[in-house]
Amino acid sequence: MGTGTESESSSGGAAGRARGLALKALLLLGGALLLRRMRKSTTRWDHARAVADSLSGEKFSREQARNDPDNYFNIRMLMCPAAEMVDGSRVLYFEQAFWRTPHKPFRQRFYMVKPCSKEMKCDVELSSYAIRDVEEYKNFCDRPMDQRPQPEEVIGDIAEHLTTIHLTRCERGKRCLYEGSTPPGGFPNTWNGALYSTSELTVHRNSEIHTWDRGYDDEGNQVWGPKAGPYEFKPATPSSYDDMFSPLNFPPTLSLEKKMDNPFVVSEQ
Numbered sequence: 561m562g563t564g565t566e567s568e569s570s571s572g573g574a575a576g577r578a579r580g581l582a583l584k585a586l587l588l589l590g591g592a593l594l595l596r597r598m599r600k601s602t603t604r605w606d607h608a609r610a611v612a613d614s615l616s617g618e619k620f621s622r623e624q625a626r627n628d629p630d631n632y633f634n635i636r637m638l639m640c641p642a643a644e645m646v647d648g649s650r651v652l653y654f655e656q657a658f659w660r661t662p663h664k665p666f667r668q669r670f671y672m673v674k675p676c677s678k679e680m681k682c683d684v685e686l687s688s689y690a691i692r693d694v695e696e697y698k699n700f701c702d703r704p705m706d707q708r709p710q711p712e713e714v715i716g717d718i719a720e721h722l723t724t725i726h727l728t729r730c731e732r733g734k735r736c737l738y739e740g741s742t743p744p745g746g747f748p749n750t751w752n753g754a755l756y757s758t759s760e761l762t763v764h765r766n767s768e769i770h771t772w773d774r775g776y777d778d779e780g781n782q783v784w785g786p787k788a789g790p791y792e793f794k795p796a797t798p799s800s801y802d803d804m805f806s807p808l809n810f811p812p813t814l815s816l817e818k819k820m821d822n823p824f825v826v827s828e829q
Contacts, residue, residue: 604675604676604678604683605648605675607675607683607684607729607738608648608649608650608673608674608675608683608684609650610737610738611673611684611686611727611738611763612641612650612652612673613767614737614738614763614767614769615639615652615654615671615673615763615767615769616639616640616641616652616767617638617639617640617767617795617796618636618637618638618701618795618796619636619637619638619767619768619769619793619794619795619796620634620635620636620637620659620793620794620796621633621634621635621637621791621792621793621794622634622659622794623792623794624791624792628788631786631787631788632786632791633658634658634659635656635657635658635659635791635793636656636657636658636659636662637654637655637656637769637793638654638655638656638657638662638701638702639652639653639654639655639671639701640652640653640700640701641653642670642700642708642709642711642714643711643712643714643715644711645672645674645715647674648674649672649673649674650672650673650674651670651671651672651673651711651714651715651718652670652671652672652673653668653669653670653671653697653700653701653714654667654668654669654670654671654688655667655668655669655697655698655699655700655701662699662702663698663699664698665698665699668691668694668697668698669688669689669690669691669722670688670689670690670691670714670717670718671686671687671688671689672685672686672687672689672718673685673686676726680726681728682726682727682728682740683727683728683729683738684726684727684728684738684740685724685725685726685727686724686725686726686727686740686761687721687722687723687724687725688721688722688723688724689718689719689720689721689722690719690720690722691717691718691719692716692717692718692719693717696709696717697709697717722747723742723746723747723757723759724742724743724747725740725741725742725759725760725761726740726741726742726743727739727740727761727763728740735764735765736762736763736764736765737763737764737765738762738763739760739761739762739763740760740761741758741759741760741761742757742758742759742760746758746759746776749775751775751784752775752783752784753777753783754775754776754777754783754784755776755777755778756775756776757773757774757775757776757785758773758774758776759771759772759773759774760772760773760790762790766794766795767795768792768793768794768795769792769793770790770791770792770793771790771791771793772785772786772789772790772791773785774786
């Protein structure tokens with residue numbers, strides 16, 4: 561009897577040790593997999609997708625227009641996916657309109673979003689292009705999918721290159737996610753007496769977008785664009801529509817020509 565009890569005890573101890581070793585191995589394996597996942601770096605295409613997703617959607621500069629109506633309009637900015645290139649670059653359709661007349665955009669563009677090349681010191685390349693027939697694309701994002709120009713048509717309608725902004729992931733601790741600008745010297749632009757234009761763009765959390773486009777003459781004087789700071793476009797919310805029809809802090813239909821002399825550019829070309 562005594563010998564049998566010792567054998568059973570020894571067998572149970574061995575089984576317990578085996579289970580303990582197995583559990584320890586599983587914990588070590590799980591920890592290693594978790595650490596590997598945590599250390600896995602974000603790919604170049606992850607950055608491009610994040611920027612494209614943040615740019616997409618309906619946004620308004622409503623708060624700025626309310627707080628500083630002399631310098632900012634309430635602009636509706638709308639972007640949505642339009643096509644994807646063979647190399648994976650995303651093409652977004654972009655339009656801006658005054659909030660009172662969203663069906664009459666005054667600016668229409670294609671934006672192409674792709675990773676910066678490996679030799680460049682940036683994460684995402686955002687390039688704007690003219691559209692061959694802007695009338696065909698009015699309110700593109702508001703239409704049902706079957707009533708829009710199809711991706712192959714979109715690619716065929718991409719016209720001349722206008723600007724390119726190089727975006728970099730914001731440093732830890734900053735409020736933004738990505739920020740960047742056009743290269744030094746900007747890009748050629750002749751609107752309102754300009755010689756060239758520059759653009760700055762910041763992608764904030766919650767898909768808030770800040771844009772600052774400015775035109776300069778041959779003496780370096782700013783001839784169009786906001787002077788006080790960038791436009792701040794915030795995603796539309798249900799209350800945005802209610803606020804649209806409530807009394808805003810706007811002067812009653814100020815002379816558009818007078819306001820246009822100041823901060824906002826309706827056309828880049």
